Amino acid sequence: MKKELLFSVTKKDLTITYFSGTGGGGQHRNRHKNCVRIIHKDSGAISTGQSSKEKQANMKEAFKGLVKHPKFKIWHTMKINEIIEGKNIEERVEELMKPENLKIEGRGACGVWCSCPECLP
DSSP states (O other), X not given: OOOOOOOOOXXXXXXXXXXXXXXXXXXXXHHSOXXXXXXXXXXXXXXXXXXXXXXXXXXXXXXXXXXXXXXXXXXXXXXXXHHHXXXXXXXXXXXXXXXXXOOOOEEOTTSSEEOOTTTOO
16 A cells, blocks of 8 residues: 655644753753754644754654654644545534434333434433
């Protein structure tokens, strides 16, 4: 099965900030802005990379953390479904809430849970 690119996440979708690290690593780590924080605007997922002294290694760590973040995963799944089905989440909910898709049950006169119209008050 051939994979197809449905959409891409670009730098415009992210807020990338650099900050000084704390802890071990000495002067190079504490005085230079080598730590990275990435915020994905659409999903609200936030990931940081600060375990290395190098900016590129921290950037790689932050991107890996972003992809594993639960908020990003939910957003990613919703975006794929929206593209494949051609409907956003609101349209899908409206479709599923139509009367023909609902089952109404209640405890009727017979004393058991059922969905027959004769038993429901």
